[in-house]
Amino acid sequence: MMGISTNTEAKNMKITRVDQFAPRHRTRLIRITTDSGIEGWAESTLEGKPKSVPAAIDEYAEYLIGKDPLRIEHHWQQMYRSAFFRGGAHNMTAIAAIDAALWDISGKHYGVPSYMLMGGNVRDRIRVYAHWGISDLTDEGLERSRDRLTMLQKMGYTAYKAGPSGNWRAHEPPSRIDEFVTAAYKMREWVGDDVELCFDFHAKMTPGLAVEICNEIKGMRPMFVEEPVPQENPDALKRVQEQVSFPLATGERLLSRWEFREVIEKQAVSLLQPDVAHCGGPSELKRIANYAEVYYQHIMPHCAIGPLALAACMLVDAVVPNFLIQEQVDAGLGNGLLKKPWVVKDGHIDLWDTPGLGVEVDEVEATKEYDGETYGYHKELGGEYYFDNDGSVSDW
Secondary structure (H helix, E strand, C coil): CCCCCCCCCCCCCCEEEEEEEEEECCEEEEEEEECCCCEEEEECCCCCCCCHHHHHHHHHHHHHCCCCCCCHHHHHHHHHHCCCCCCCHHHHHHHHHHHHHHHHHHHHHHCCEHHHHHCCCCCCEEEEEEECCCCCCCHHHHHHHHHHHHHHHCCCCCEEEECCCCCCCCCCCHHHHHHHHHHHHHHHHHHCCCCEEEEECCCCCCHHHHHHHHHHHHHHCCCEEECCCCCCCHHHHHHHHCCCCCCEEECCCCCCHHHHHHHHHCCCCCEECCECCCCCCHHHHHHHHHHHHCCCCEECCECCCCHHHHHHHHHHHCCCCCECCEECCHHHHCCCCECCCCCCECCEEECCCCCECCCCECHHHHCCCCCCCCCCCCCCCCCCCECCCCCCECCC
């Protein structure tokens, strides 16, 4: 009787190096190299924390060197469970990057797109939405919004996301609320009823204010409102969802299936937005999606960074039945890091048929070291945010 020892690494391939790069603003990459010459690439960006995750990856690299890269689940369990303190944004982002890079290596090793190793694709292309909105109702602001919409319409997008800008207190005067509501209805007027519009509140609202604003915009039929309130309290989310007639979404700051548990089981929102770059990678994103399927909740993975993170999202989007739509920012299509950028056609990205995650990294660009003025705590989605009226700390 033959078997494979859980303690003996495969002899045909081993991890030899784990390298890290910071080639762009808000862009951190890792490259895992094997003794067979196969490399796996992934994104390790944790917005606002440009120095913390690289340290965590260096720690995990001490474990990974000399190991078989094909034992993806084994390595995930080891990295997550072996330390006394589990989880956290830094650890889960580091694990996520390593996990995605290992899926890239595995696909290349077997000569198939990595989604074929997850059970095969259940769809042929991935629907995506772009970021577009109206945040300035002046003539100049409206002209800028119209120009961007015209550009995006040429790519066939059928969904867009915007959101209220600036800081929001526990309540705001009618003029502030009305400005956002007017912009939302104008967006609907511009795109018509065949396009879906959604709004990201960035967890800036209290439950009462979120309900008030959601009910003001319900007439323009939003696709969803994202993070109406902070995600830490599922009961507060559920309270809002029960008073709003359209779907709410959350999840970009929930970092594992354990953190999603209450949101899923309480059905606190209709739609889930795990971020593959922060929730433990494609392996954990798929587990979260499978968990949510039982409750008829769909996933819309959050992805506000680069093209390698988008590839890792689409790996899971391709294989789970309860996928709805994928977030995609401009930088996610390539950002100068890919030899062949992702292409949006009719609001979708076609699945790739090449081995791995479907990306060919431009190593000259990807291995550059960026040190511009936007690097660091105060410029990279971190920093200091205060209310103007009294100097107290506000949410981002």
